[in-house]
Amino acid sequence: MLSYFSSNEHKRAKFIFDTIAPIYGLIDRKTQDDYKKMVAMLNEDIPLKGLSALDVGTGTGSWIATLKSFGLSEAHGIDFSEKMIAEATKKHPGITFSHSDALHLKTVNDNSFDIVTASFVMHGMKKEARAVVLTGMKRVARRYVIIQDFYQASNPFIYMLEWLERSDYPYFKKHFADEMKGIFAETKILTAHNGNGLYLGMI
Numbered sequence: 103m104l105s106y107f108s109s110n111e112h113k114r115a116k117f118i119f120d121t122i123a124p125i126y127g128l129i130d131r132k133t134q135d136d137y138k139k140m141v142a143m144l145n146e147d148i149p150l151k152g153l154s155a156l157d158v159g160t161g162t163g164s165w166i167a168t169l170k171s172f173g174l175s176e177a178h179g180i181d182f183s184e185k186m187i188a189e190a191t192k193k194h195p196g197i198t199f200s201h202s203d204a205l206h207l208k209t210v211n212d213n214s215f216d217i218v219t220a221s222f223v224m225h226g227m228k229k230e231a232r233a234v235v236l237t238g239m240k241r242v243a244r245r246y247v248i249i250q251d252f253y254q255a256s257n258p259f260i261y262m263l264e265w266l267e268r269s270d271y272p273y274f275k276k277h278f279a280d281e282m283k284g285i286f287a288e289t290k291i292l293t294a295h296n297g298n299g300l301y302l303g304m305i
Contacts, residue, residue, distance in 0.1 A: 136296055137168040137221075140250060143292055144300055145172050148246060153216040156180070158204045158239060159223035163190030165250065166197060169219070178215070180204070205231060207238035218243040221250040225274040229281065232274075236285050236303070243305050251278070253291065253299030 144150070151173030157166035160179030170177040180202040181187050190199045202209060204223065218239040224232050239247045252275055278301065282289045286303030293299045 134164065134168070136294070136298070137165060138171075140294055140298065140300060141168045141172055143294065144248065147290075147292060147302075148217075148248075150174055150217075153245075154178075154214075155217040155219060156210070156215040156242060158207070158218060158220040158235065160190055160199065161186050161221075163194045163197060163199060165219070165221035167194045169217075170197060176215070204235045204238070207235075207242055210238075210242045212241055213244045214242050216243070216245045217248055218246075219248040219250070222252075224249055224251050224278065225271050228270050229273070229277070232278070232281060233285070236282070240285060240303065240305065245305055247286065247303040247305070249278075249282070249301040249303075250298065251301065252297065253293055254297040 141150070150169060152175050154176035155166065155169055155174050155178070157163075157169070157177070157179040160166055160181045161183075163179050166177050166179045177197045179187075179190055179197060179199045181190070181199070182201070182203040184201050187199050187201050190197070204220070220235070220239070224235070227235070236247065252271065254275075279289070279291060282301050282303055286305075288304040290302040290304075291299050292302065
């Protein structure tokens with residue numbers, strides 16, 4: 103419990119996600135329709151069939167599983183929470199998952215995947231950490247880095263959750279598009295009706 107009060111945001115986040123892993127699937131089920139709509143929108147812009155993808159901060163694997171349902175040739179997910187990886191492996195046996203930290207992608211070779219993606223990961227870390235993760239994702243990706251995260255106004259329940267997590271949510275929503283532009287030569291944002299968006303960085 104003391105880890106929740108840690109000033110180290112990385113340690114605090116790991117504690118939170120290890121703790122909620124057993125019930126996170128309940129949240130996943132409520133987001134499946136949104137995931138399908140987001141991936142369908144992405145698929146119109148970037149045909150996914152035959153591409154390979156790495157999902158960074160995969161949680162219980164629902165985002166990468168939705169991407170795979172659109173025809174990915176290879177799908178892999180990593181997360182710093184061993185309990186999340188255990189849940190993901192149990193839920194999605196057709197996808198490979200491994201324990202790894204988004205801040206340390208050195209074990210993944212350059213240009214290993216067509217797409218490197220992260221879903222609702224970036225807003226939970228500070229700007230400096232995001233830069234490290236995005237740079238690592240760019241190195242690993244052959245074609246695209248795709249971030250699914252908050253874009254516009256969200257409901258009060260989301261604000262409450264992010265306050266409990268002590269995330270960088272308010273700053274993220276104002277500045278993340280510019281952070282992407284600072285790392286990728288070409289960027290694009292696809293927006294959805296639910297206040298979320300897909301931030302695309304082209305390699």
